[in-house]
Amino acid sequence: MSATAVPEGFGELRLGGDFVKANGPLYESFEGDAYRLGFRVEKxxxxxMRICHGGMMATFCDMLLPITAIRSVETLGERFLPTVSLDIDYLAPAPLGSWVQGQAQVLRSTRSLVFAQGLVTADGEPVARVSGVFKIGAAFAPPRAGGDGG
Structure with a gap:
């Protein structure tokens, strides 16, 4: 696989607005009930040191958890989930050219909060462990085909 290729089964994420567009692109994959989010580390x-900046990894993690919740909890599908807290343990570097991929799970969803955790890998090796709490916010318009989604 080339240093710019996106793994089979991933398509470009259509959520997140201009900030994610400027820092992405991010890609998503659905396999059964499993939702995955990923990106290729660019310069x-x-x-x-030619490794993924911690701020980019934090941005990725801050997208992974709430989007997993939106994609996996039916009642959250059209709700904005602003971050209340985000904890990241950086386990190893994600070098330039590596494929970074995360998978998360919703631990609990209440009337007002979502609790989630996830693991991020780079080329299959764990690079970050993340957990977060998200406020169940206002409804947003679902993305239109070809629209900006965010």
Whole structure:
């Protein structure tokens, strides 16, 4: 697989607005009930050591958890989930060119909050462990085909 290829089964994410467009692209995959989010580490995502900058990894994690909730909990499908807290343990570097992929699970959803956790890998090796709490916010318009989604 080339250093810019996106793995089979992934399509471009259509949520997130201009911030995600500027820092992405991010890609999503559905396999059965499993939802995965990923991106290829480009030079613009890297620090001076040619590894994914912690801020980019945090952005990715801050998208992984709430989007997993939106995609997996039917009642959240059209709700904005602003971050209340986000905890990240950086386990290893994600080098330039690596495929970063995350999978998460919703631990609990109440009337007002969502609790989730996930694991992020780079080329199959764990690079971050993440957990977060998200406020169940206002409804948003679902993305239109070809629209900006966000």
């Amino acid at each position: 613009r995502h890297c620090n001076t």
